[in-house]
Amino acid sequence: MKCRVCREPAVIDIRRHNANFCSDHFLRLVRDQTTKAIDEFQMIRPGERVLVAVSGGKDSLALWDVLNELGYEADGLYIGLGIGGYSDRSGEMTRAFAADRGLTLHEVDLRAEYDTDVPTAAKATRRVPCSACGMSKRHLFDQAALDGGYDAVATGHNLDDEAAVLFGNTLRWQTEYLARQLPVLPARPGFPRKIKPLVRLGEREMAAYCVLRGIDYIVEECPMAVGNKHLGYKEALNAIEATSPGSKHDFYFGFLARAAERFRDAAPAALESGDLATCERCGSPSTSEVCAFCRLIERSAGHEPVTLTRKGKPL
């Protein structure tokens, strides 16, 4: 296996590009594809400050690394979700990554600041854990970005993430979600711009980037996500990709090029116009008097903390 660029021994094959790459040219490919996404979708303008949502996983740490390599002013925000030892380990890895590189890391801890955590909030509100977690993270990232004067929140969503979400939304024709499944969501009153600079890169590529860059990330899966629908969609798409390389890319970028526009009117009017009420508790934009995050906190704060266990041992 030889590198497509220099003909030296390759370390990775990317079947959808029908190409192999050595370490140096693979790392360049990742940076080039990130730059291409940022430019194509006008994600970051010169001089802007970016807040990277970091979890300790491969995608967010790789994204933070790439943005800094490309010269962007990018700080990180880690949210302590209180998911047992998994959160402890992911927090340690994130802090070590930032310290090694001299990067600025902000932290919010759900238990310390809101007297709850994801397992407890999910149980107290009977929400699916991933739903309670995602909603909390979006709220806290938005708030931190606005408070800190950042121009955009960058997340590590990669091509596999976007294709899997598109697959799920299309299976059920959730048109209001399809209308908003874009690599960039512009800033609106009370919301920062949201950007996904890794949409041109697959999940395997992001893991490979971390290995080749020596980035120590949390490999174990979140114990609350095991068996969720999103993972099932990814497995289904990878089964298709194995026999038809490039399918995930064509599915997602074909949607952006030829279908996304058709769903634009399906987005909730209030969200699009920014004509939202203000949460009585936190002041965030909301479709009701109290926003979903504050309702979650109110219902779960003070609830007996849930301890995650496996075979009787704390996770």
Add this chain to the structure above:
Amino acid sequence: MKVNLRNPTRTIEVEGPMSIVALLRRLDLNRESVLVIRDGTLVPGDALLEDNAEVEIRPVISGGST
């Protein structure tokens, strides 16, 4: 050879020599879903693993909230 697997963490013995492609096929793993790592770096798909090799097969799929 020693093959270290994740989620859950475990080690299995597989008789070598064997190519990466054959190893993944034998373990019923999709090449899109894993990386093969030896001595801290990636092992290319056409590499032949000797019987005394030790490799990690690392899953790359992660999920959860979006």
